[in-house]
Amino acid sequence: MADTVREIERKYEAPDDGRLPDVTGVAGVAEVVDKGVATLDATYYDTVDQRLAADSITLRRRTGGSDAGWHLKLPAGPDARDEIRTPLSETLPAELAALVRSRVRDQALVPLVRLVSERNVRHLVDADGALLAELSADHVTARRLTPEPGDPVEWTEVEAELAPGGDPAFLDALESHLTEAGLRRSAAPSKLARALAETGVASKADKADKAGKAGKEGEKAAELTAGDVVLDYIRAQIAAVVSLDPAVRLDVPDSVHRMRVATRRLRSCFRSYRKVLDRAVTDPIGDELKWLAGELGIDRDREVLTARIEERLAELADELRTGPVSERLSTWSQTSRRGSRERLIGVLDGERHLALLATLDALSATPPLRPAAARPAGDVILTAVLRDYERLAALVTTALAAPPGHDRDITMHDARKKAKRARYAAEAARPALGKPAKAFAGLMTDLQDLLGDHQDSCVARDALRELAEQAHAAGERDFTFGVMYGREEALAARREAELPALWAEVSREEHRAALRP
Incomplete structure (x- = not known):
């Protein structure tokens, strides 16, 4: 049985040491709770020509953490995605296969990239103990699997995820605090997008975007037909x-x-x-x-x-x-x-x-x-x-x-x-x-x-x-x-x-x- 969760999060470039900045001064935060370190091992699937990545969709099988299983993420607005989760299994559940069918058509889904993250998690809670957001520092190791195995690349990023039903304005206040501490918003919209770029597997969307920009620059003076x-x-x-x-x-x-x-x-x-x-x-x-x-x-x-x-x-x-x-x-x-x-x-x-x-x-x-x-x-x-x-x-x-x-x-x-x-x-x-x-x-x-x-x-x-x-x-x-x-x-x-x-x-x-x- 699939569950759907609206995920609202922001990603930030982080120092290599992966230390999380002190956020106790953020308005509304009464306590920062250390939730320890978890190892998350995820394999991302797509067609060979990356039809899912072209539409900013991710499909992964992940072990570790509290939500191990298959996850399909669909865009749902700025900083937001709908994550459809199913229990862990060896093969892709039919429910998720149906949801990507209009993109995948008759193409096979293959393992594209493997990401292993060492996640250091903090919960930001209010005076009543209610969760406001989860702040984590992820040390990521990414390895290309298709078309052939590649060398690993590593980076560290900070992720701020709003608690379910939370006010997005809280992320604005948190971001102000994080940027003052030296962090900056990540240029990549997701870990997968960064992994594709840094392992040399340029996504179809990236190629199309570059070609489109080049075409527009060369045709600025041309009249619309x-x-x-x-x-x-x-x-x-x-x-x-x-x-x-x-x-x-x-x-x-x-x-x-x-x-x-x-x-x-x-x-x-x-x-x-x-x-x-x-x-x-x-x-x-x-x-x-x-x-x-x-x-x-x-x-x-x-x-x-x-x-x-x-x-x-x-x-x-x-x-x-x-x-x-x-x-x-x-x-x-x-x-x-x-x-x-x-x-x-x-x-x-x-x-x-x-x-x-x-x-x-x-x-x-x-x-x-x-x-x-x-x-x-x-x-x-x-x-x-x-x-x-x-x-x-x-x-x-x-x-x-x-x-x-x-x-x-x-x-x-x-x-x-x-x-x-x-x-x-x-x-x-x-x-x-x-x-x-x-x-x-x-x-x-x-x-x-x-x-x-x-x-x-x-x-x-x-x-x-x-x-x-x-x-x-x-x-x-x-x-x-x-x-x-x-x-x-x-x-x-x-x-x-x-x-x-x-x-x-x-x-x-x-x-x-x-x-x-």
């Missing part, structure tokens, strides 16, 4: 799809939504910028992204729908709640979620998903550029954004002219999708069109939100009708579901009434004129 703008956006979305895979597996809040949005942004970009990328290549990829978004949506849509119905239920006075409404809703939601979660993990484990990731890698490496990709970005990008706007305008005009009812609902839903596409096109256009593209994307977001709320109301009414039928069949009172249905119907009518004024603002010519370079 349409291909530059579109490919930067596409590569960012591909990276999001890959990096969110473990978060979805771990059921991190909002991870399914963010991964689904990345797939939609990719599909939308392929369509909006078809003058830049060859649709003969991107259309089949778009079909696969649509499939993945649909699988992600099974889980995500139910989460959103349940939250909306719960919100409507919370708005009702007690006298309008009859029967076991909350229990009925909970059963309906959880039954569906269990099935959808199992299905989604199966999708992420499937060969079709891996094949899609490989295809996206190939697209990024050898993009199917059309002649317009080589042109200056401004005109090409602007034309694509305005073309998406015109399609949106035609649908909104049709919706405004339609009488209330099913046809208007469908047209507003189609307009919502076009507003989203225009928004994504404007997001991608920001490097070429600047702040006006950001403002235009904001207008599209406002319109999308209104149209989305209207569509969500339509979907919620279908769900409430289903819940009422289930309650009736079980002999329960269905009055409350009918009340919520009526309120959703009234909300949809309000959104329809608000659309003309919002569209009048969104469609002002000056917004589009601002986009022109």
